[in-house]
Amino acid sequence: MLELSILGFLYDTPLHGYELRKRITALTGHVRPVAESTLYPAIKRLEKAGLLARETQPGSTAAPRHVLTLTEAGRTELRHRLAEPARGDITDENRWFTLLAFLRHLPDPPAQAAVLRRRLAFLDEPASFFYAGDRPLRAEELDDPFRQGILTIARATSEAELRWLRATLGSLDRSV
Incomplete structure (x- = not known):
């Protein structure tokens, strides 16, 4: 991600x-803080692949800064990753939020809708954090108030996301 x-x-x-790291940290830092030792090798890989370019500009008060820009190949790659996300990008909440943060860069509403439909299908699958045999347990079936809390919070989050997904899909379908 x-x-x-x-x-x-x-x-x-x-x-x-530095500014890129601040923005990424603001998006995902509470879950996965971004260290320089992780960010800069990723930047170098993308640069080597021709997806971004680096230009040295004078710093406002100190040393020169390396400013990163996306190449046309980088724009194409981003749109490809948005249009065809891996299953984990759909099922993992943190990866999903990162994908969702940039889905607006996919210019085709039907393609955006296709991604949202994949998330909707995933959320419609029966799931739980806790099971009795193969049967998912509901919060009401648990004696443990902490596990009840997990399921109650997860249910509320899923219901809110389902409402948002359905409303947004309706909006995207009308825009075509």
């Missing part, structure tokens, strides 16, 4: 590494 975040933030505007 780090590479998707880099491509997504650079899609809008050129950024230097």
